[in-house]
Amino acid sequence: MGIGSKILENNIQKSISLGFYHSHSELRKSFYEFFKSKNHEILRSSSVIPDENDGTLLFTNAGMNQFKPLILSSTESRRVANIQKCIRAGGKHNDLDDVGKDLHHQTFFEMMGNWSFNDAFSKEEACRYAWEYLVEILGINADRLYVSYFGGIEKLGLPEDRECREIWKRIGVSSNRILPFVAENFWEMGAAGPCGPCTEIHYDRIGGRDASRLVNIDDSVVEIWNIVFMSSVRDSCGQIRHLGKNHIDTGMGFERLLSVVQNKTSNFDTDVFTPILEKTSELAKKQYTGSLDSRQDATFRLVADHIRAATVAISDGAVPDGTGCGFIVRKMMRRAFLQGISKLGIERYAMSELVPVVASTMKEVYPEIHDTSTHIRKIFNDEEAQFWKTVDKAKKMFDSVAAESKSPIISGRKAFNLFETHGLPLAVTVELARNIGREVDETEFERCRLEAQKVSQKASQFKLPISADDFPSHSDKEKYSYVFRNGKYEFPQVKTRILQVYKDQQKAESLEANDRGFLVLEECQFYGEQGGQTSDTGHLLIDGREVFEVENAKKIAGGAVTVLFGRALLPIRRDLRVEQKLDETRREGVMRAHSATHLLNWALQKLGVGSGQKGSSVDCDRFRFDYSTGDEDLSKEQRTELLIKCEMKMREFIQNGGFTEIIETSLEEAKKIENLQSDVKEDRIGGASVRVVALGSGADVPVECCSGTHIHDVRVIDDVAIMSDKSMGQRLRRIIVLTGKEAAACRNYTKSIYEDLRSTDPKERSKTGKNIDWKRVPIADQARISILLKQKK
Numbered sequence: 001m002g003i004g005s006k007i008l009e010n011n012i013q014k015s016i017s018l019g020f021y022h023s024h025s026e027l028r029k030s031f032y033e034f035f036k037s038k039n040h041e042i043l044r045s046s047s048v049i050p051d052e053n054d055g056t057l058l059f060t061n062a063g064m065n066q067f068k069p070l071i072l073s074s075t076e077s078r079r080v081a082n083i084q085k086c087i088r089a090g091g092k093h094n095d096l097d098d099v100g101k102d103l104h105h106q107t108f109f110e111m112m113g114n115w116s117f118n119d120a121f122s123k124e125e126a127c128r129y130a131w132e133y134l135v136e137i138l139g140i141n142a143d144r145l146y147v148s149y150f151g152g153i154e155k156l157g158l159p160e161d162r163e164c165r166e167i168w169k170r171i172g173v174s175s176n177r178i179l180p181f182v183a184e185n186f187w188e189m190g191a192a193g194p195c196g197p198c199t200e201i202h203y204d205r206i207g208g209r210d211a212s213r214l215v216n217i218d219d220s221v222v223e224i225w226n227i228v229f230m231s232s233v234r235d236s237c238g239q240i241r242h243l244g245k246n247h248i249d250t251g252m253g254f255e256r257l258l259s260v261v262q263n264k265t266s267n268f269d270t271d272v273f274t275p276i277l278e279k280t281s282e283l284a285k286k287q288y289t290g291s292l293d294s295r296q297d298a299t300f301r302l303v304a305d306h307i308r309a310a311t312v313a314i315s316d317g318a319v320p321d322g323t324g325c326g327f328i329v330r331k332m333m334r335r336a337f338l339q340g341i342s343k344l345g346i347e348r349y350a351m352s353e354l355v356p357v358v359a360s361t362m363k364e365v366y367p368e369i370h371d372t373s374t375h376i377r378k379i380f381n382d383e384e385a386q387f388w389k390t391v392d393k394a395k396k397m398f399d400s401v402a403a404e405s406k407s408p409i410i411s412g413r414k415a416f417n418l419f420e421t422h423g424l425p426l427a428v429t430v431e432l433a434r435n436i437g438r439e440v441d442e443t444e445f446e447r448c449r450l451e452a453q454k455v456s457q458k459a460s461q462f463k464l465p466i467s468a469d470d471f472p473s474h475s476d477k478e479k480y481s482y483v484f485r486n487g488k489y490e491f492p493q494v495k496t497r498i499l500q501v502y503k504d505q506q507k508a509e510s511l512e513a514n515d516r517g518f519l520v521l522e523e524c525q526f527y528g529e530q531g532g533q534t535s536d537t538g539h540l541l542i543d544g545r546e547v548f549e550v551e552n553a554k555k556i557a558g559g560a561v562t563v564l565f566g567r568a569l570l571p572i573r574r575d576l577r578v579e580q581k582l583d584e585t586r587r588e589g590v591m592r593a594h595s596a597t598h599l600l601n602w603a604l605q606k607l608g609v610g611s612g613q614k615g616s617s618v619d620c621d622r623f624r625f626d627y628s629t630g631d632e633d634l635s636k637e638q639r640t641e642l643l644i645k646c647e648m649k650m651r652e653f654i655q656n657g658g659f660t661e662i663i664e665t666s667l668e669e670a671k672k673i674e675n676l677q678s679d680v681k682e683d684r685i686g687g688a689s690v691r692v693v694a695l696g697s698g699a700d701v702p703v704e705c706c707s708g709t710h711i712h713d714v715r716v717i718d719d720v721a722i723m724s725d726k727s728m729g730q731r732l733r734r735i736i737v738l739t740g741k742e743a744a745a746c747r748n749y750t751k752s753i754y755e756d757l758r759s760t761d762p763k764e765r766s767k768t769g770k771n772i773d774w775k776r777v778p779i780a781d782q783a784r785i786s787i788l789l790k791q792k793k
């Protein structure tokens with residue numbers, strides 16, 4: 001043990017007996033002293049804004065970032081330690097949305113780390129240092145610590161890290177606290193690049209129990225230190241091979257460790273946060289109570305975190321604006337302004353008072369924040385002024401919209417218009433509405449947003465010079481890979497390669513963050529618009545981080561190639577390996593609606609309505625069905641009667657349940673299927689083969705050729721509601737149907753109308769009638785409610 005740590009040890013022995021309290025600056029010091037005593041060079045934190053030439057990151061997000069060149073090119077053996085400022089809010093990084101909700105994630109945090117470059121120390125030494133620092137130097141109770149190690153992935157030829165397990169045993173950790181994990185314990189810098197197994201140290205915040213089953217599961221056991229053994233590299237084809245040298249990269253959350261040594265159960269209860277939260281409480285004239293369950297406390301945490309992160313980012317040179325990291329800084333600031341005012345009652349322009357408080361909590365380590373805090377406050381006030389200017393201008397528009405109708409619900413379309421034409425965020429509209437005792441139809445808002453998105457996509461036409469021969473290895477078969485397990489659908493996040501990138505309708509090597517463009521993947525999991533079914537949306541991920549937002553998927557080159565259209569969130573390029581994450585809620589809603597479309601087609605035929613399907617458009621839990629009326633000449637009442645019967649028939653079919661069967665067969669065989677309803681030609685899946693989909697149980701069921709994605713059991717559709725049936729001219733009619741959640745929502749709305757009517761004097765009913773939003777009432781109920789409204793007694 002070196003001299004530094006000896007001194008510290010003595011101090012700590014003394015301090016423990018004196019009930020000593022480790023302030024954040026003492027903790028920093030102890031870390032540096034300890035690693036100095038282990039012959040590490042101590043380096044300063046680099047900026048949270050990465051070098052301009054590192055186009056892969058919006059913010060520094062790990063201690064490792066500044067050492068990338070050392071790993072990739074240097075052969076010099078070095079031991080290094082530092083405490084690095086990190087922000088994990090880049091692109092659409094998950095931590096931005098976690099903040100506030102739990103007690104151990106921030107957007108800005110500091111990462112304590114030490115490194116071995118080119119075999120400067122061994123795996124065993126790395127583990128021993130970590131253990132010694134936590135247990136011997138800081139005096140953390142070893143009975144509260146658990147370690148995890150890499151359990152191996154046979155399929156990829158990656159063996160279990162037994163060496164690591166044995167090291168922990170030799171250190172004295174008992175076997176039942178050394179736990180194997182797979183996904184959590186294999187670290188990769190990116191889709192390609194250095195990688196390797198890791199070992200993590202977890203701390204049980206409660207203690208006095210066996211918490212081994214809670215590791216990586218329950219938030220009461222937090223990961224504090226991650227030690228990565230970087231000895232391999234993954235190439236762009238996904239192959240893993242040995243680097244030829246060993247590096248070790250370790251990272252520990254400073255605020256998490258601080259909460260442990262200060263014996264707090266939350267990062268937000270440590271002395272880097274309490275002054276900020278106290279000041280926020282003062283501004284809000286409300287108390288922060290540190291509770292995990294209180295929404296108000298979650299808002300307190302969010303505000304404190306976002307103001308702190310924005311302050312640090314601005315001091316490192318970020319400017320709130322419309323692109324890159326400036327966009328994220330603006331987003332964090334505006335979110336804090338809005339939530340601070342609407343949920344905590346903080347006054348306008350008071351928020352910048354938090355800046356000097358944040359600066360004071362970091363004055364010793366980052367004096368530059370303190371020195372520039374006046375300038376940072378000014379940026380805060382300017383940004384806030386600009387924000388309220390937009391909001392206030394839009395508020396006038398809101399007032400006139402609100403005056404147009406007396407309905408307690410403000411239409412989502414109107415709210416969307418306010419957003420689109422006046423930049424009024426939905427959250428503000430909701431807040432303004434609440435102030436006058438009204439609500440906003442947020443579901444409709446979302447629908448309008450998606451519609452608008454589609455229109456803008458249409459404008460950017462798919463005119464790509466692509467032929468099927470360009471991509472012999474491309475396939476979209478993965479769109480069918482999903483299973484129903486434990487009561488829900490699971491979509492594997494299929495890993496694949498980017499075959500080609502297009503920008504401005506032309507081949508390109510890469511996309512920068514915020515660029516719009518097209519991609520072709522090797523094994524595409526996204527459903528490209530086909531057979532009336534809308535396309536999937538979602539994200540592409542690298543290393544768990546969202547790098548590309550898929551707004552639309554389209555089949556081109558005669559259906560042979562699926563292209564993804566969207567926006568890069570982080571820089572991406574050809575040949576990278578990405579994981580695919582569908583918007584699963586949307587996909588499930590589309591699957592329910594698609595299966596229900598087949599069901600409607602079948603039911604109409606059974607009841608003799610119309611003479612066949614003419615087209616359909618299937619969306620999330622809603623679809624449009626066009627059919628030809630032939631020569632029939634039904635009265636409105638007769639038609640309504642039939643449609644009510646049709647809905648009943650569908651609902652009964654759904655309640656009976658039954659598994660979906662799908663076969664792929666030849667065109668010739670498919671033509672022989674007797675009760676086939678659709679035109680065989682329509683939904684070919686390449687070559688001569690077709691997909692035949694049969695729903696439900698029994699002999700009399702819907703059978704169609706279809707390349708769409710379907711639910712595994714009709715019961716999952718849950719409910720269907722026929723909303724309208726209109727003439728489209730030229731012997732064509734259009735039916736709109738809702739399924740699943742959308743159907744449930746309109747049933748609830750309808751129920752409330754019945755309740756209203758029942759409790760209203762018949763003479764007064766016409767008033768209620770005026771407020772009914774008929775578009776949200778199913779056809780069957782429209783008829784009944786009209787009768788109720790006409791009743792005089």
Ligand SMILES: Nc1ncnc2c1ncn2[C@@H]1O[C@H](COP(=O)(O)OP(=O)(O)OP(=O)(O)O)[C@@H](O)[C@H]1O
Nearest residue numbers: 088095104105106109223224225226251252253256
């Ligand atoms: N958002 C965050 N806020 C505070 N500390 C963090 C955050 N993200 C990571 N850390 C800390 O940094 C350490 C190393 O980072 P690493 O990338 O291994 O974390 P992680 O696996 O993303 O953590 P978690 O799964 O808890 O989000 C973690 O062990 C943790 O102590």
Ligand SMILES: [Zn+2]
Nearest residue numbers: 531706707708
């Ligand atoms: Zn179909």
